[in-house]
Amino acid sequence: MTIHFEAALARGFTTVRDCGGAETFLKSEMLKGTLNGPRLITCGHAISQTGGHGDLRSGDLPASAFESCSCHYGQVGVVADGVSECYKAAREFRRGADFIKIMGGGGVASPTDKISNNQFCDDEISALVNVANCYHTYVTAHAYTPEAIQKCIKLGVKGIEHGNLLDERSAELMAEQNCYLTQLW
Template sequence: MTSLVIRNAELLDCTGADPRPGMDVAVSGSVISGIGLGAGSAPDQVIDATGLTLMPGLTDAHVHMGLVSSAGDVGDLPWIDYVFTVRGVIENTLQEGFTTVRDAGGLDPRWARLVEEGVIDGPRILPSGSVLSQTGGHGDLRHAHHHAHPRGSIPGLSATPEVVDGPDQVRRAAREQLRKGATQVKVFGSGGVLSPTDPFDSLQFSHEELRAAVEAAADWHTYVLAHCHTSDAIRRALAAGVRSIEHASILDEDAARRIVDSDAFAVVTLAVKYDLLENPERAGLTPSQLSKLQAVESEVGRSIEIMGETGVRVGSGSDIVGPLQDRRGRELPNKARFMGSAEAIATATTTNARIFYMEDRIGTVEVGMEADLILVEGQPLDEIGALADPDRIVAVIKGGRVYKDTEGRCSST
């Protein structure tokens, strides 16, 4: 078992405590074994963290690391291009300080196993596999004049949506994702911005269909996350037992209170919205898509305020797609505009950990937790933009192993 000590860091442990300067953190194997002045004796490695902030590794509850085609149809990519592009996205995500991510559709679960097996250096991936969509829903990628479904997938590598109708088809598709290695099930519960035919405010899947997905997931001791932009979609999803509401872009106070009463979460996704609005031409948005996006952007700030007023537990997701998928950390300063830096950081650490059912392993710097840690230039509570700049993420540690050390601060003893 290897050992590591991080010396003289300013510790932001994300437990709610104030930052503590001059702290040492000891790691034994993959676990934090000591915190305090002089913690750790005769370690195998030492990191001099003078002038840096030590905090938990970041998490992202809504990524699409397999959706790397700007045109949206990864099935048109040569498979070798797809493999190396996705591998680059996975590796860069870890280098940016994200040590655990939940893939919200598009990535075959085999990629998560490749990371776990050490074939690829990346964050811990919680895959959803193929998202479940109704006919004509957000995941039905056909244009109005199409009859056959587009290929859109590379078997064993990517995972396009499963278009299913009726409780029996939904149940079977959910079980199929779990069989392939999904750690949770994703469904589309409302219309979306980028889909070609569905109205943005459409309700998708009936109560019975959603309930079938929830029951299939519960049988595997896991849960369902649902893409829901509007209050009506949120209410329907919650009534069926959905645990994680994705986006929640336009919600009223009643929907927010129902999230709280259902012991559910809302994963707010801002980075993708602002990225698309800043570069609509590069993203190739149609006038209809741009109009839907602008409608979302005009409401999302008030929706976040309502969540704060009603006590909704807010998680963090970037939702960015395309071949680059860089600077995921932009999600945090975007959130801080509406909720402050401390709460924004909590969304990407402690709250996401609860969503993942991993709060006993990740999200805080405490003895007994996984040694998923980052060293940041500056204090993120004062400069949350530091978390959006990969160059200011000086070191990344996942499971006790150092994956990034740009300043050469780690030395063997």
């Protein structure tokens, strides 16, 4: 990990935004000077629904098989279902997150969902946005399809990660709502 941070800094990157997985202790070590790297802006774990893009558990076992451990925490995401669990997962800001990332739609690397699937119900996304608003920050969403992008934006999400299937109407809505797009090449 250290070599990646130093390499980013050597290439001139003074700030890096991480959308899932970088823990707060990395920022702390950089501030102390014990780790050399760019300033980190992080979300901690991305938030996914059961069976969503951030739920990397095998579909062979029921979700109840994981209730007695923290197996629902992956390197990138945490699973939250229902409004109360979404509030609780989003409030992990206590660990030093700068923003919230949710899985707003399916993905190509998901073990149990399709890229065309929407993630979370409207009330769950609204709960996540409410927490971000309380912390004076924003929610960004993993979303590929116009349907997922538009749903997230209409519910107050301010960033779209990927957006590979973005259409003209979605782009117009993003502009109207001051929503940004981040694409990886």
